[in-house]
Amino acid sequence: MAGGLLVAVVLWAFTGMPALAIKPNAQRIGGAIIAGIFHPDWSYVYTGDGEDLVSTLLQTVAIAFAGTFISAIVSLPFAFWAARGKHKFWLVSRSGKFLLTAIRTFPEIVLALMFIKAVGPSAFAGVLAVGFHSVGMLAKLFSEAIENLDNGAGEAVTAAGGTHLDTTMLATIPQLLPEFVSNTLYRFELAIRSASILGIVGAGGVGTPLIFAISSRAWSRVGIILLGIVIMVTLVDFISGTVRKRLV
Template sequence: MQAMMSNNKPHLSLWRRWNWLVWLIIVAVVYVWAIGGLQFTGLQESAGSVSKSIVHGLVNPDWKYVYNGSGEDLVSLILQTLAIAFLGTIISSLISVPFAFWAARSEKEHYRLRSGSGKVVLTLIRTFPEIVLAIMFIKAVGPGSYAGVLAVSIHSIGMLGKLFSEAIENMDRGAEEAIVSAGGNSPQVFMMATLPTIMPEFISYTLYRFEIAVRSASILGMVGAGGIGTPMIFAIQTRNWPRVGIILLGIVVMVLLIDSLSEQLRKRLI
């Protein structure tokens, strides 16, 4: 028996010594396969002049577009983008709560089928990208902010539901056990123990999702779902690079402010 174990040890030590080389070869093969599948057509003859025009427009933005009182200026459309992201996140955070309890694993054996079905549903919801949902809702309800809100909210349900369910699975059960031992019933356990324990994480995940929704809402307008993306795609199509420059600058400032504010709020919650 000892002889057999001693014979296996060299094989194990050999694998541990050279397993990195095996993984390196696998990664190299994948990279070669991926690069080989790309077709490089080269640069167009006008690439140089177009690039100069883009750079010149980006470094010389159209400051007059910041605010002109027309309702189609940068400030107004950024506020509309924030409204789409905020409303979509609020709707999804509320709807995600029952999905989260549906998908959360339980120690009881007969609840595993329920949890598995909930996770499958949330995965299916997350499968559809927001841009695809926006195009579908535009066909259903018409172009505009309403389609953007629906796209953001539906896609966010899949992500927030997953994060909420993980928070429920990993929560500290000490407070629940204390209330049960004191004679508390299920509603009392939920209101006095479960909800206060998971609420900070729920709010933190919602703020994080709002950051992502702001970026998504900035892009959804490019397919007609409202927000700052609509004038940006028009400016790109007409090669109005100074307009593109001021819009990109506004998006960068908006995202930085939202990220900074959200980070400060999450630090206070957790």
């Protein structure tokens, strides 16, 4: 039954696709793209004018870092709001979870377009887009960590006469800190990938020169930009993964 339903869904999806057609000049264009990618424009790596590959990659990392850092702080109150078992009424946590789900439904590229209208085409729009979307994801992960928390330490603080604030600061936060940092680093890895393409719509970062190079068919420049993105993402993943392994 399940297999037949899956086949039906796949067939239904393909019925809405146009007939596959290859353009006559597809081979020539494909050859030019491959040749450019495998013969990157090394002169673009660093020119000193702030528009080179190194500068735009650093801007991409800065956008991802600032957006993730801001969202990690903003996510904490939302996480406690959405965590089950922290409120007398279940509707409170349900409303928090619904809000976080609503935030995550907005793709970062759409958020970037919206913020560009508000603050103009700039890296700041990219920071806002990454930060807003990250709140939905980080707060969800943080709330799940709070729900799985061992309440023994908190009960001990309460038994010693501690207030609710004492319980949060002396028992809850210290237990959650390693997982908070680990989830934030994981989100930073994802934010690097997102920030790499937000420049396509004018939100700063390496996506801006990438779309210009593609539009002008400067495939050698496309090749060096893609190589830079691969190196940047690989380094960030390695460093972040190493730190997370030490924390968890």
